[in-house]
Amino acid sequence: MLVLGIESSCDETAAAVLKDGHQILSSVVASQVHVHSPFGGVVPELASRQHIQAIVPVVDEALQSASITANGLDGLAVTQGPGLVGSLLVGFSFAKAFAYALKIPWVGINHLDGHINSVFLTPDPPQFPFVALLVSGGHTALYHVTAHTSATMMGQTRDDAAGEAFDKVSKMLGLGYPGGKIISDLAAKGNPEKIHFKRAYLDKNKFDFSFSGLKTGVRRYIDNNPDCLQTEMADIASGFQASVVDVLSHKLFTAAKTMQCRSVALVGGVAANHSLRQRIQKEAARRNYRVHIPPISLCGDNAAMIAATGYHYLKTDHTAELHADVYSRIKAAPISNTRQ
Numbered sequence: 001m002l003v004l005g006i007e008s009s010c011d012e013t014a015a016a017v018l019k020d021g022h023q024i025l026s027s028v029v030a031s032q033v034h035v036h037s038p039f040g041g042v043v044p045e046l047a048s049r050q051h052i053q054a055i056v057p058v059v060d061e062a063l064q065s066a067s068i069t070a071n072g073l074d075g076l077a078v079t080q081g082p083g084l085v086g087s088l089l090v091g092f093s094f095a096k097a098f099a100y101a102l103k104i105p106w107v108g109i110n111h112l113d114g115h116i117n118s119v120f121l122t123p124d125p126p127q128f129p130f131v132a133l134l135v136s137g138g139h140t141a142l143y144h145v146t147a148h149t150s151a152t153m154m155g156q157t158r159d160d161a162a163g164e165a166f167d168k169v170s171k172m173l174g175l176g177y178p179g180g181k182i183i184s185d186l187a188a189k190g191n192p193e194k195i196h197f198k199r200a201y202l203d204k205n206k207f208d209f210s211f212s213g214l215k216t217g218v219r220r221y222i223d224n225n226p227d228c229l230q231t232e233m234a235d236i237a238s239g240f241q242a243s244v245v246d247v248l249s250h251k252l253f254t255a256a257k258t259m260q261c262r263s264v265a266l267v268g269g270v271a272a273n274h275s276l277r278q279r280i281q282k283e284a285a286r287r288n289y290r291v292h293i294p295p296i297s298l299c300g301d302n303a304a305m306i307a308a309t310g311y312h313y314l315k316t317d318h319t320a321e322l323h324a325d326v327y328s329r330i331k332a333a334p335i336s337n338t339r340q
């Protein structure tokens with residue numbers, strides 16, 4: 001079964017063709033970073049306009065790279081939410097019209113389900129059930145995953161997402177956007193123990209996260225040490241990253257232990273972080289857990305993960321109606337209501 005995936009929830013226009021839900025025939029991602037970086041963050045209006053320009057060439061390229069024509073497609077999966085409505089609408093409306101014209105079934109996919117299913121695009125996919133830590137620019141949450149289309153949220157961030165914290169710290173240090181890769185590269189040159197930032201473990205709701213206190217801690221350190229930006233940038237980045245990694249790793253393994261799962265997964269844009277990947281792998285080996293982390297190319301937003309998820313809906317005849325609409329927040333998810 002050949003499924004075309006389309007993703008346009010934020011600032012990446014992506015299309016991919018997958019065979020039987022796991023074999024990637026093509027995966028094209030057109031990033032808009034150059035458009036948004038002068039503004040220090042994603043500008044929704046500009047994002048929608050960029051998607052409009054990119055959607056047709058990106059889908060064309062995905063079909064060509066997969067060496068198929070549109071008539072060879074068996075189904076289509078497209079991100080329905082959560083995300084920026086103006087951005088989502090571009091991919092979603094395109095997908096509706098394309099599927100209608102081709103007379104093929106199509107389905108709307110929850111972007112977070114997509115990230116979780118990205119671990120099935122690895123040569124050694126996990127067995128159900130497993131606990132997944134999803135860390136991205138918009139979300140930080142733990143899920144107990146029991147099937148491709150079923151996951152229960154165990155906890156989530158009460159304020160900033162982990163990726164958002166990386167982006168904000170980068171901004172505070174006067175570095176560029178998006179901050180994840182910039183901070184992670186800088187952190188590699190610093191000493192993670194030189195400056196200690198608090199870890200928010202939130203004992204009462206042990207699977208929830210909070211990163212706004214850490215962000216304030218970094219802000220306060222910079223304000224109290226006005227010369228630090230010349231000399232200590234790498235140590236600040238390293239100390240900040242160490243705090244995020246400690247909390248994420250601790251909570252993932254506590255959640256896995258609670259659910260009695262021997263497999264854990266790390267997904268989402270922040271899963272590209274080397275220090276986090278290494279820590280999770282090291283802890284998994286030490287505690288005897290199986291660990292599943294997608295390659296870096298599949299951590300950030302992409303359409304292969306959307307097609308991979310869509311395959312499981314289409315296979316069981318779960319399709320969408322022409323009047324379906326996009327949704328900006330998790331709550332409104334029509335299929336994956338276990339995400340609420």
Ligand code: KG4
Nearest residue numbers: 136137138163180181269270272273300301
């Ligand atoms: O999953 P994603 O591509 O988009 C969302 O769904 O949000 O995640 C983007 C986030 C951004 O906040 C970015 O700064 C962060 O992932 N990120 C990283 C790294 N690469 C990207 N954070 C930490 N370390 C990285 N290497």
Ligand code: ZN
Nearest residue numbers: 136269300301
């Ligand atoms: Zn994402």
